[in-house]
Amino acid sequence: MNLKQPGFTLIEVMIALAVVSIGLLATLSAANQEINGALITQEKMTAYWLMQNKITEIHLENQTTWPAIKHNKGTDTIFGQSWRWQTVTQKTDNKKIRTLKISLSPLSSPISDEPVLEQTLYLGKP
Numbered sequence: 468m469n470l471k472q473p474g475f476t477l478i479e480v481m482i483a484l485a486v487v488s489i490g491l492l493a494t495l496s497a498a499n500q501e502i503n504g505a506l507i508t509q510e511k512m513t514a515y516w517l518m519q520n521k522i523t524e525i526h527l528e529n530q531t532t533w534p535a536i537k538h539n540k541g542t543d544t545i546f547g548q549s550w551r552w553q554t555v556t557q558k559t560d561n562k563k564i565r566t567l568k569i570s571l572s573p574l575s576s577p578i579s580d581e582p583v584l585e586q587t588l589y590l591g592k593p
Contacts, residue, residue, distance in 0.1 A: 514571045514584040517545045521552060521569055522588065533592055534565055542574060549574040553582075563592040 475483075520543075525534075539554045555568045567590055570582035 510573065510583060513546055513548060514550065514573075517543060517550055517552070517571055518569060518584050518586055520545070521554075521571075522586070525554070525567060525569075525588065525590075529590055534567060534590055536565075559589075565590050 528534075534556050536558060537554075537556050541552055543550050543552060551572050551574050553570050557566050557568075559566055567588040568585065569588070570585040572582040
């Protein structure tokens with residue numbers, strides 16, 4: 468009677484399955500990181516385009532008038548996503564220049580001190 472039969476033992480099969488499952492988990496983790504990176508990039512690009520729109524609006528509003536010292540807040544929707552924006556206009560040491568700080572954050576996120584995008588403009592007196 469021959470006790471040796473060709474094939475794998477149970478231990479060998481279990482080790483092979485463990486190695487394959489570790490490889491699959493690593494692949495899934497890498498794919499998940501790529502998806503998260505793409506979502507973050509999409510959010511930042513959307514914020515950038517909305518920022519460009521707000522800057523253009525500000526320049527058009529202030530072509531003939533001097534911007535008042537004020538704090539504005541509002542919401543806008545772009546590409547189906549709602550955003551919270553905030554502008555703060557302040558004096559500078561130079562009487563002919565004012566700073567205007569714009570910050571954007573998505574409405575879907577909780578209110579925080581860290582916006583997705585922030586930019587400071589320097590506006591000169593017309």
